[in-house]
Amino acid sequence: MSIVLKVENLSHRYSSAWAIRDINFEISQNGVIGLLGSNGAGKSTTMNIICGVLNQTEGDVYINGVNKRQDPRLAKKQLGFLPQTPPVYMDFTVNEYLTYAADLRFIEKTKVKKAVAEVMDRTGIAHFSARLIKNLSGGYRQRVGIAQAIIHKPSIVILDEPTNGLDPNQIIEARKLIKEIAQDHTILLSSHVLSEINLLCRDIIMIEGGRMVFSDSMDSFNNYIQPTTVLVRMDNPPAESELLNISGVNKVQFLTEKQCRIWFAGNSNISQSIIIASVQHNWQLQEINLEKSVLDDVFKQLSQQQS
Numbered sequence: 407m408s409i410v411l412k413v414e415n416l417s418h419r420y421s422s423a424w425a426i427r428d429i430n431f432e433i434s435q436n437g438v439i440g441l442l443g444s445n446g447a448g449k450s451t452t453m454n455i456i457c458g459v460l461n462q463t464e465g466d467v468y469i470n471g472v473n474k475r476q477d478p479r480l481a482k483k484q485l486g487f488l489p490q491t492p493p494v495y496m497d498f499t500v501n502e503y504l505t506y507a508a509d510l511r512f513i514e515k516t517k518v519k520k521a522v523a524e525v526m527d528r529t530g531i532a533h534f535s536a537r538l539i540k541n542l543s544g545g546y547r548q549r550v551g552i553a554q555a556i557i558h559k560p561s562i563v564i565l566d567e568p569t570n571g572l573d574p575n576q577i578i579e580a581r582k583l584i585k586e587i588a589q590d591h592t593i594l595l596s597s598h599v600l601s602e603i604n605l606l607c608r609d610i611i612m613i614e615g616g617r618m619v620f621s622d623s624m625d626s627f628n629n630y631i632q633p634t635t636v637l638v639r640m641d642n643p644p645a646e647s648e649l650l651n652i653s654g655v656n657k658v659q660f661l662t663e664k665q666c667r668i669w670f671a672g673n674s675n676i677s678q679s680i681i682i683a684s685v686q687h688n689w690q691l692q693e694i695n696l697e698k699s700v701l702d703d704v705f706k707q708l709s710q711q712q713s
């Protein structure tokens with residue numbers, strides 16, 4: 407499989423402190439690759455450097471083998487970018503804006519009309535072609551942002567937190583569109599939401615404190631991360647102290663009257679212990695779910711495993 411994006415020893419310093427340090431990864435063709443990290447981890451810095459918005463302090467970025475520093479124009483031709491805030495002009499219609507985007511991407515004049523029509527179809531915005539962008543919902547504005555990122559058919563598309571700020575229905579629609587586009591583009595998508603990365607991505611790259619802490623398939627990530635919390639719902643829950651008496655339980659937090667999150671030692675068979683205790687004491691257990699999505703815990707586990 408051919409390598410679409412290669413990032414080599416990438417480091418960046420804004421003033422005195424390093425924002426990212428020694429990031430290395432390779433991405434092969436098609437599918438969605440997740441760039442995960444908490445706020446301030448260095449995701450936007452990494453993406454802005456890949457897209458040529460920011461020049462790195464050290465290291466190299468190759469797009470389809472082209473070094474972005476040595477031949478930025480050729481490298482950027484093969485790349486589409488949607489920054490955190492869609493770079494749209496509110497007073498343009500969708501059609502006007504995409505025509506302008508096609509021009510910026512050096513699409514031949516005779517092919518612009520067709521490219522705009524195709525990309526509007528692809529992103530489901532053709533019916534809004536004559537509407538001013540300022541009169542579109544956030545979800546549709548995001549679609550226009552995605553359309554400008556793929557209008558020149560780049561081999562890699564960079565999406566920086568594309569579902570941030572959208573409502574739940576818009577998030578579902580945006581994810582559907584991203585999956586569709588990933589069938590014939592490679593997508594690098596950043597998010598600080600682990601469940602989103604889990605839903606969309608085949609591979610995952612994780613950055614924390616400017617350092618890369620994980621890079622592998624989503625499956626091996628899920629095997630690597632041991633759950634440390636369990637979400638439990640009981641109709642007749644006991645006092646916190648009784649739950650703390652169960653072997654392996656470290657901490658209990660009631661989220662509602664009947665639902666609590668239980669932290670436990672990674673190697674204990676916690677579900678079985680809770681089920682047995684519940685039957686013995688008539689806690690009327692209704693639901694029990696192992697959780698893998700408490701990001702702080704994931705980062706903690708990863709940094710412990712690295713050291």
Ligand SMILES: Nc1ncnc2c1ncn2[C@@H]1O[C@H](COP(=O)(O)OP(=O)(O)OP(=O)(O)O)[C@@H](O)[C@H]1O
Binds near residue numbers: 598
């Ligand atoms: N223009 C800047 N000048 C100085 N420091 C910056 C600048 N932009 C980002 N930083 C710092 O660099 C680090 C990485 O920031 P970055 O925006 O890349 O993180 P992020 O993972 O994208 O976070 P978020 O999810 O909040 O956007 C942070 O410590 C941030 O404060």
